[in-house]
Amino acid sequence: MNEKAVKIEDSRDVVRARHEGREMARKLGFGPADQARLATAISELTRNVIQYAGKGVCVITDASEMGIAKIRVRVEDHGPGIADIDQAIEPGFSTGNGLGAGLPGTRRLVHEFRIDSKPGHTVVSIGIVRRRA
């Protein structure tokens, strides 16, 4: 199983992480639209890490199965956590400096989206899937 871990410590790592996501999507045969969706979702999630937690990690995994191309991304940090997850994924909600689209926007870009958060540990997992011809 192919896996890429990118440490998220400053904004250059956001660029690195989204680049790795795009590359894996391209190699697995995802089209430009899915490549852009995944790269953008990774960009949003890793920026959240820097903004709210300071640092974290982004792990991009090729989770393809027979007949299905699939990429899973896990973005993890040890920051304060998300107090109210339902509220955080509501359109228009943001506690940051008005970046806005944030989690609800990201959720709309991917096929799988899951948040597990408690004080000191947050994991956001996303996935995109494509049936192979």
Next chain:
Amino acid sequence: MKIAILKLRDILLTSIHVDLTDEDALEFQADVLEMVKKTEAKGIVIDITAMNVVDSFMARILNETASMVKTLGAEAVICGMRPEVALTLVEMGRELTGVETAVNLEQGVDKLRELIKGRQ
């Protein structure tokens, strides 16, 4: 990473050709405003053909930069957005609202000329 901003008679042309960090994007914004002021340009075309990711932060920077240029008294057109970027932005609910856009550089310059004419 410094993005070059070129002066062509009374307008400016710039192309974002590399993947910008957030700091780079903010620096670019400041450079655009400074160049508009310094050269007394009537407008600027910002080409984003090479950008394959425009996330909510970058969308905000582009929106704001265009508004700031207008506030200074010049016009701004953003051109060359890739289809997959347009698709992603709209899906996220992050359209570039209130920004003049054009399909490519050529149409971008034409549109800027019209906007400048409309202002005079």
